Amino acid sequence: MLSSRARRLYWSPIEIVSKKLKRLKSIKVDFASGAPDPELIPLNEIRESTLRVLEDPGSLSYPGTGGLAELRRELVHLLSNLGVSVHGREVIVTSGAQNALHIIADLFLDEEDYLLVENPTFIEAFIAFNHYTNNYYTINVGLDGSRTTPSKNTLVQVKLLYTMPELHNPTGTVMDYDYRKRIIEWARDYDLIVVEDDPYRPLVPDPREPLVNMDKNQRVLYVTSLSKVVAPGLRIGLILAPREYSEKIEQAQQLDFSLNTLSMHIVLDLLKKKVISKIASKARREYMNRIKTLLDLLEDHMPGEVEWSRPRGGFYVFINTRVDMDKLLGKALSMGIAYVPGKYFYIENREAYKGTARLSISRVREQDIEYGVKVLAKLIRDYS
Numbered sequence: 463m464l465s466s467r468a469r470r471l472y473w474s475p476i477e478i479v480s481k482k483l484k485r486l487k488s489i490k491v492d493f494a495s496g497a498p499d500p501e502l503i504p505l506n507e508i509r510e511s512t513l514r515v516l517e518d519p520g521s522l523s524y525p526g527t528g529g530l531a532e533l534r535r536e537l538v539h540l541l542s543n544l545g546v547s548v549h550g551r552e553v554i555v556t557s558g559a560q561n562a563l564h565i566i567a568d569l570f571l572d573e574e575d576y577l578l579v580e581n582p583t584f585i586e587a588f589i590a591f592n593h594y595t596n597n598y599y600t601i602n603v604g605l606d607g608s609r610t611t612p613s614k615n616t617l618v619q620v621k622l623l624y625t626m627p628e629l630h631n632p633t634g635t636v637m638d639y640d641y642r643k644r645i646i647e648w649a650r651d652y653d654l655i656v657v658e659d660d661p662y663r664p665l666v667p668d669p670r671e672p673l674v675n676m677d678k679n680q681r682v683l684y685v686t687s688l689s690k691v692v693a694p695g696l697r698i699g700l701i702l703a704p705r706e707y708s709e710k711i712e713q714a715q716q717l718d719f720s721l722n723t724l725s726m727h728i729v730l731d732l733l734k735k736k737v738i739s740k741i742a743s744k745a746r747r748e749y750m751n752r753i754k755t756l757l758d759l760l761e762d763h764m765p766g767e768v769e770w771s772r773p774r775g776g777f778y779v780f781i782n783t784r785v786d787m788d789k790l791l792g793k794a795l796s797m798g799i800a801y802v803p804g805k806y807f808y809i810e811n812r813e814a815y816k817g818t819a820r821l822s823i824s825r826v827r828e829q830d831i832e833y834g835v836k837v838l839a840k841l842i843r844d845y846s
C-alpha cells in the first residue's frame with residue numbers, strides 16, 4: 463500500500479544510535495550526540511522568556527506562514543552579525559533546518575531530477591532529498607576538506623547541489639575558497655540550485671565567506687538553525703531564499719502549518735534580550751576548547767595508522783581507522799563509550815568506509831574526553 467517514496471524511507475544512523483543510547487543507562491562518554499550540551503542551553507533565560515511571552519495569548523495563536531514579522535527582522539540582524547549577506551533575499555522561519563531541507567526537497571525535486579551531494583553527508587538531509595528522487599551523484603569529501611570535482615556530464619544532469627561548506631557534518635571540515643567559487647560558477651553555468659546548510663557558523667571564530675554572499679544569480683538557498691546554539695527542541699531554523707522562491711516556500715508551509723508560535727515568540731524574546739549572541743560566544747569557546755583537547759588526545763593515544771580531520775570548532779572530528787568501527791560499536795558501548803560509525807554517512811561504497819567514525823564533543827565534558835579517547839584507542843589497537 464505504501465508509495466514508492468515511502469518505500470525509500472529508512473532510519474538514519476544517528477536515530478539508530480540515539481535510540482540505542484536511550485535504552486542504555488551506562489554511557490560514560492557520549493561521542494555520538496549532535497545535540498548541544500544541556501549546560502549550555504540558557505534554561506533560565508528560556509524560562510523567563512516563556513513566562514513573559516505567555517502573558518499575551520497571541521503567543522499561542524496559529525503561526526501562519528513565513529514566521530513572525532518581528533522575528534524575521536531579528537533573524538536578519540543575526541545573520542548579518544554572522545557575516546551572511548541578506549541582500550535581495552527573504553528570511554523564512556522553519557521548524558528547524560531539517561524542515562527547511564524537506565520543504566526545499568519538496569519544492570525542487572521531481573522523481574527524474576538529479577541531486578549532487580557530498581559523500582559523506584549529513585545523512586538526514588539526504589533522506590529528505592531521497593524521498594523525492596533516487597537519482598544522485600556524489601562529491602567525495604576528504605579528511606582535509608578537499609573535494610572531488612564532478613564531471614561536466616554530471617553537472618549537466620544535476621538540478622540541486624546540497625553542501626555544508628563550513629564545519630561539514632560529519633567531517634568537521636571547511637571547504638576552501640576556490641571550491642566555493644567553482645560552485646557558484648557551476649550554479650550559473652549549469653543552472654543549479656545550491657542548498658548551503660550552515661548551522662555551525664556561530665561556533666567558529668573566523669568562518670569563511672558563505673556561498674550565499676558570493677551568489678549574484680540568486681541560485682543559493684541558505685539554511686541555518688538555532689538548534690546548535692540555543693536548543694534543538696525549540697525547532698527554529700530558517701531559509702534565506704531569493705525573492706523568486708520565497709513565496710513558494712511560504713505556500714509550502716500551508717501543507718502542514720508546523721511552525722510553532724510559542725517557540726517563535728520565545729526566540730524573538732531571547733534575541734531582543736541579546737541572550738543568543740551571549741550564549742553563542744560562550745558555546746563557541748567551550749566547544750573549541752573541547753575540540754582542541756580531543757585533537758591533542760587523539761595525537762597522544764591513537765595508533766599510528768589512524769587519521770582524523772582537524773576542525774577548529776563545532777562538534778565533530780571524523781576518524782579513519784583500520785578496524786570496522788560499526789562492528790566495534792557494541793564493544794565500545796559495553797565499555798560506556800558511544801559514537802556514530804562513519805560508514806552510515808556515506809551514500810556510496812559504504813563498506814569501503816567501515817573504518818570511519820564520527821566523534822562529537824558536544825555532550826562530553828573536557829575531563830571525560832581523555833577517558834573516552836583512551837578506551838577507544840585501546841579497542842582500536844586490540845582489534846587492528
Ligand SMILES: Cc1ncc(COP(=O)(O)O)c(C=O)c1O
Nearest residue numbers: 496558559560584631687689699
Ligand atoms: C548539517 C546539519 N543540517 C541540519 C541539521 C538539522 O538541524 P535542526 O535541528 O535545525 O533540524 C543538523 C543537525 O544535526 C545538521 O548537522
